[in-house]
Amino acid sequence: MLLRLSKIIEVPDSALPFEIQLDLHEMQFGGCFPVQEPVAAKGEIKNTAGVLLLEGTLTTVLHGVCDRCAAEFEREVSYPVHCVLTTELENEDEADEWTFLLQDDTADLDEILTTAFVLNMDSKLLCKPDCKGLCFRCGKNLNEGDCDCRPETDPRLAVLGQLLKDK
Ligand SMILES: [Zn+2]
Numbered sequence: 553m554l555l556r557l558s559k560i561i562e563v564p565d566s567a568l569p570f571e572i573q574l575d576l577h578e579m580q581f582g583g584c585f586p587v588q589e590p591v592a593a594k595g596e597i598k599n600t601a602g603v604l605l606l607e608g609t610l611t612t613v614l615h616g617v618c619d620r621c622a623a624e625f626e627r628e629v630s631y632p633v634h635c636v637l638t639t640e641l642e643n644e645d646e647a648d649e650w651t652f653l654l655q656d657d658t659a660d661l662d663e664i665l666t667t668a669f670v671l672n673m674d675s676k677l678l679c680k681p682d683c684k685g686l687c688f689r690c691g692k693n694l695n696e697g698d699c700d701c702r703p704e705t706d707p708r709l710a711v712l713g714q715l716l717k718d719k
């Protein structure tokens with residue numbers, strides 16, 4: 553959606569709310585398509601002392617296969633968005649990935665919010681942020697409980713044990 557900002561661009565402390573849905577079901581991430589459900593985007597663009605800030609949240613349910621424990625999962629995520637919209641970049645060095653250049657007075661909300669969504673995604677798809685993964689020895693899913701594998705002995709302790717035994 554294109555949002556014209558002429559109403560607030562010259563008016564300090566004014567704001568323009570937005571509420572849209574993004575369709576990112578074709579977005580491939582790590583070999584799968586985790587955004588099968590619409591992404592609800594809600595927030596406002598406000599003129600704060602002459603700077604246009606876009607603030608809001610992005611909410612959806614991710615569907616995927618966990619990179620750590622290989623379980624299929626559905627997980628609701630809610631990402632914050634804080635972007636700066638600018639009509640001109642005074643200094644290229646100051647621009648970061650959260651700064652967007654406007655075409656005249658128009659913000660391309662789909663593009664801005666899609667970028668914000670991708671920037672918020674973790675580099676791995678996990679069923680939950682603290683997924684314990686699988687035991688590298690027996691393959692048990694450690695989210696379901698500990699396995700019977702003993703922890704690896706510290707090789708230094710093994711050497712010490714050997715030295716002491718030889719005496
Ligand atoms: Zn997992």
Ligand SMILES: [Zn+2]
Pocket residue numbers: 687688689690691692699700701
């Ligand atoms: Zn194990």
